[in-house]
Amino acid sequence: MNSRRFLVFLGSNPVFLVLVGLVVLFSFLYPHRFLTGLNLTTILKQFVTLTLFALGPSMVVVMGSLDLSYVGIWMLGGILVWLLTPSLGFWSICIFPLLGLGTGLFIGVVHAKGKMPSFILTLCLLVVYWGLTAILSGGYSRVVRGYEFITAPLIPYVPTAFLWSLPLIVSAVYLMERTRIGLYLYAIGSNEEGAQLAGIPVTKYKIIAFALSGLFTGLGTIILFQHLGGSVPVELNLKNVVWPLVAIVLGGTPLVGGSGGPQRTLLGALTFSVFYRGLYLSLLHPEILQLLVGVLLIVSIIVGARGIKGVEIT
Amino acid sequence: MKGMTPILEVRDVSKTFDSVVQALDNVSIAVYRGEVVGVVGENGAGKSTLMKILAGVYAPDRGTLFLNGKKVSFPRNPKEAARRGISIVYQERGVIPHLRVYQFLFLGHEERYRGPFGLRKADMRKEARAILDEFHVACDTESFMYELPLATQKMVEIARAVLGIRLESRGEEVTPVIILDEPTAPLTLEERKELFASILRMKERASFIFVSHIIPEIMEFVNRVYVLRDGKLVAHYDFSKDTVTEEDLFRAIVGRESLAHILSEEESSVAPEVVLQAEGLTKNGAYYDVSFVLHRGECLGLFGPAGSGKSEIIRTLAGILEFDKGKLRVKGRDVSPDEPPYIRLARGVGYCSGESGKELFFHWSIAKNISVVNLEKVLHRHFPVIRFKREEEMAKTIVEKLGIKAPSVHTDCYSLSGGNKQKVSIGKWLERSPDILLLEDPTIGIDVGAREDIYGVLFEMKRRGIALILVSDDPKEYALLCDRILVMRKGRVERVMKAKEFQEMAVV
Numbered sequence: 126m127n128s129r130r131f132l133v134f135l136g137s138n139p140v141f142l143v144l145v146g147l148v149v150l151f152s153f154l155y156p157h158r159f160l161t162g163l164n165l166t167t168i169l170k171q172f173v174t175l176t177l178f179a180l181g182p183s184m185v186v187v188m189g190s191l192d193l194s195y196v197g198i199w200m201l202g203g204i205l206v207w208l209l210t211p212s213l214g215f216w217s218i219c220i221f222p223l224l225g226l227g228t229g230l231f232i233g234v235v236h237a238k239g240k241m242p243s244f245i246l247t248l249c250l251l252v253v254y255w256g257l258t259a260i261l262s263g264g265y266s267r268v269v270r271g272y273e274f275i276t277a278p279l280i281p282y283v284p285t286a287f288l289w290s291l292p293l294i295v296s297a298v299y300l301m302e303r304t305r306i307g308l309y310l311y312a313i314g315s316n317e318e319g320a321q322l323a324g325i326p327v328t329k330y331k332i333i334a335f336a337l338s339g340l341f342t343g344l345g346t347i348i349l350f351q352h353l354g355g356s357v358p359v360e361l362n363l364k365n366v367v368w369p370l371v372a373i374v375l376g377g378t379p380l381v382g383g384s385g386g387p388q389r390t391l392l393g394a395l396t397f398s399v400f401y402r403g404l405y406l407s408l409l410h411p412e413i414l415q416l417l418v419g420v421l422l423i424v425s426i427i428v429g430a431r432g433i434k435g436v437e438i439t
Numbered sequence: 440m441k442g443m444t445p446i447l448e449v450r451d452v453s454k455t456f457d458s459v460v461q462a463l464d465n466v467s468i469a470v471y472r473g474e475v476v477g478v479v480g481e482n483g484a485g486k487s488t489l490m491k492i493l494a495g496v497y498a499p500d501r502g503t504l505f506l507n508g509k510k511v512s513f514p515r516n517p518k519e520a521a522r523r524g525i526s527i528v529y530q531e532r533g534v535i536p537h538l539r540v541y542q543f544l545f546l547g548h549e550e551r552y553r554g555p556f557g558l559r560k561a562d563m564r565k566e567a568r569a570i571l572d573e574f575h576v577a578c579d580t581e582s583f584m585y586e587l588p589l590a591t592q593k594m595v596e597i598a599r600a601v602l603g604i605r606l607e608s609r610g611e612e613v614t615p616v617i618i619l620d621e622p623t624a625p626l627t628l629e630e631r632k633e634l635f636a637s638i639l640r641m642k643e644r645a646s647f648i649f650v651s652h653i654i655p656e657i658m659e660f661v662n663r664v665y666v667l668r669d670g671k672l673v674a675h676y677d678f679s680k681d682t683v684t685e686e687d688l689f690r691a692i693v694g695r696e697s698l699a700h701i702l703s704e705e706e707s708s709v710a711p712e713v714v715l716q717a718e719g720l721t722k723n724g725a726y727y728d729v730s731f732v733l734h735r736g737e738c739l740g741l742f743g744p745a746g747s748g749k750s751e752i753i754r755t756l757a758g759i760l761e762f763d764k765g766k767l768r769v770k771g772r773d774v775s776p777d778e779p780p781y782i783r784l785a786r787g788v789g790y791c792s793g794e795s796g797k798e799l800f801f802h803w804s805i806a807k808n809i810s811v812v813n814l815e816k817v818l819h820r821h822f823p824v825i826r827f828k829r830e831e832e833m834a835k836t837i838v839e840k841l842g843i844k845a846p847s848v849h850t851d852c853y854s855l856s857g858g859n860k861q862k863v864s865i866g867k868w869l870e871r872s873p874d875i876l877l878l879e880d881p882t883i884g885i886d887v888g889a890r891e892d893i894y895g896v897l898f899e900m901k902r903r904g905i906a907l908i909l910v911s912d913d914p915k916e917y918a919l920l921c922d923r924i925l926v927m928r929k930g931r932v933e934r935v936m937k938a939k940e941f942q943e944m945a946v947v
Contacts, residue, residue, distance in 0.1 A: 303824045305818060305823065308811060308825065311800075315803065316800050318798070319799060321759070321781075322792065322797065323798060324789070325781060325811075
């Protein structure tokens, strides 16, 4: 029975096979460089970055919408922390979750009540936040000191940021798997009209989804902020926007919603980190790496759109 | 018919799937020139398998095929079947909506019309016109398929099937046999009538095998009928000779008495308490000045042709549409015209539609589909956590009670048959027990057995004191379920009838 369950798991998570395959492949290709403590730590670090960015948005994707504001929250939040730390001290770090929650609520209300497509809305908001960051920072990237303890090493080879992100991961998965909110978000993504008819307050839960997405991103950026160097960039880096999306889709959450979710995103983020790290070791040109990442996104969207249901592993 | 050679005959056909499931067991049928033969049975009785064997989709394990009295091998693919004169019109998804009629008719045969400057459209249109006229299909060859009424779309599909046979057989004389696989499923009552009239006009040009599970349709429309049950041929009636009642046919299909037989003596469950009251309810452009009361345990029918406003009323009650004027009271309290479905549900008004995919979550398990409206029972009392154990138990009770055929309660709903899907839809409301349940086409497109099971559940709901409002296409359904019926016409209530009066009228 247990082996059968495992097969069912594989059938619905084909990316797991990809992950195992990649690990085996890279271990053969770079026998002395891939399975080393240093390299695995780097993979884990990348995994944390992707996961913390993608965790919140993957809830929104389950609902069939899109939230691209995460990089904006990180940038604008960072510059606000830089502005406020001299006057408020340590507690100014709380600006991250507050900004995240506020952003999420705003997006949710405009999207659900104003019937504005979430993709274009959040994309515009991202650009707005980018602009605000540039204005507030005066055009220079700023370094904020005093929060280094967040990533101070505790256990050898395990990034502390990973430990911090564990409670977030657990609560996101719990929320989607075992609570009313999670069930309703899947319902809306699966069949919005049906959700309405089953007596689900659709508008309210859409707002909740975006608020949660913003909140999780906000909490995540407390960790990410230090994890990514403790400084605020003023230039928008597209890969920060695209990579978490790749992790979500690669993990098996289709962009049309209804299935997948944060637990899948973890698998997607890990697979992507291994994939990228393996290519990185190959000494390919960085531009070629970007190209391959784009191809990976397209392939995973095609596989996702064709439905994983047809895949049978016996 | 006897004494003539059938144009198509199969003898002792058997087919087993996966070497365990016996889909067909020694079935023999014959089709004569210029007749409409019915093949009826519940879902899973083997009618689709038989048709697919004739159309070259499946190969049979055993059996012989005769065409015009000559023994031939079974067709190996649909193209070969068409060459021999057999073609099938599927229940749905046969039409390509964004093609024009003439493009659709010749789809796949364009090579005949290739000219020096692309396709010779003028010729295609002319020949399309000719074939549509031959089959008395009234439509413009330039129209898009989706613009046509559903019945006309079916007619074009039938014409296309005959055309395909002619083109494939390349001038050889074959008499087309067209298989119609539940052609009426998506149609309204009027559209069905229209389709039947058109098919009867085509009878000299082709013979038809008519697959269905709607008994009145069969009785009215076909010359002979074969009844399949569990892969076996259990009955064969010739309506020109045998006297057959609907009850006979029902018993042959299902293998037991019908509920109408058993339940006609059931006593009324109506209690005096008024649970819902409408006064002068108006939605401009849809219905005007509708007033009625609904008692606990009563079933009220809204009866009328499509466009009479009955669907709009029931959707207004569900909170999907707003009303413009009038008063609506649920359990003695006025409700506002624009409140959404979830507030109506909190007041005790549930809505259930039989339309496929409207309210079921297809890639969810049965258990999840049931618990989504019963979360209060599934959630932990103090802690926001869904108890999977409880969810599973609840689903098991429902599955057992309604006889839902599925490997387990964790089976995804998309893999269930139509009848079982509908049972899940209804079953979740049985568990929830709202005060009022609105039913829109609760048994549309499902076979008689499943239909009876659902009626059984609805009767149990009435006994429990749930008030029902029914909108349907089937007069018999009203006669069986309803205590009172509002007859609607052009958005107004024409008259109110008691169940007895309506039953007498329905017979006439």
